Amino acid sequence: MTKIAVFASGSGSNFGAILQAIERKELDATVELLICDKPNAYVMERARQAGVDSFVFQAKSFSSKEQYERVILEQLQSKNVEWIVLAGYMRLIGTVLLTSYEKRIINIHPSLLPAFAGKDAVGQAIDYGVKVMGVTVHFVDEGMDTGPIISQQSFHVQGDMSRSVIEDQIHFIEHELYPETLQQLFTKKGVHMVNANERMEE
Known part of the structure; x- marks a missing residue:
């Protein structure tokens, strides 16, 4: 079973669809973590209801993309995440994550x-x-x-x-x-x- 993290910034309808596909046994994966850059995004509530751990951050709190991506990478590694799945994530992925998850970000x-x-x-x-x-x-x-x-x-x-x-x-x-x-x-x-x-x- 593949361990994935979903990155989202908004309502999270695709996040919900992924969870439903897993529940129907149509997707052989587990969502280990939600990464969100908007504390008030509805996707956070979806994660809470589904019992999925989440990590929320605000880019302005960091000095650079590299800095917050290193923090995200630590979160991903702590969950042994194998693939990153973007679902309405409104930020470009930077070098830190692209290098660590080469050809494993969708x-x-x-x-x-x-x-x-x-x-x-x-x-x-x-x-x-x-x-x-x-x-x-x-x-x-x-x-x-x-x-x-x-x-x-x-x-x-x-x-x-x-x-x-x-x-x-x-x-x-x-x-x-x-x-x-x-x-x-x-x-x-x-x-x-x-x-x-x-x-x-x-």
Whole structure:
């Protein structure tokens, strides 16, 4: 069983989906720790209700990214965490964690990367007027949503779809695709890298 830590900054819906997949025995993992940079984020309450230990920090309390990442690394090592799973974590990962968890840090992003990286990907896609949108799971590197793609799933945007409907569809895909992809990663030696609009195959 793979020991993971989830990093989140917001409501934690993907954190919740991961926990539910574990409970359904669809994901062979344990969430050893939640790392959060927002003390008032709702994900903290989700962790409390699920009995998951959490570590919360405020970046402004540290002199540098390296300093707070070293503190985080100590927390991860104390729990023997094997993989880092980003789920709405709104900070770039720095050298300390990238080096310690090379090719073992995963992120989910609400667009078909490399299109619409960064903040408000949904808004970017709507403003551009795309007819196909989707979700990407990728390895994390030093850039913003630039790491190698692992899996993607797309859907067609209908003309009458509001932003809230689009976001609901993206969340639905995220909550299925992320646990499925993680399970693939944790149970296979190799990773089937997919092209845009494909799903990772069983």
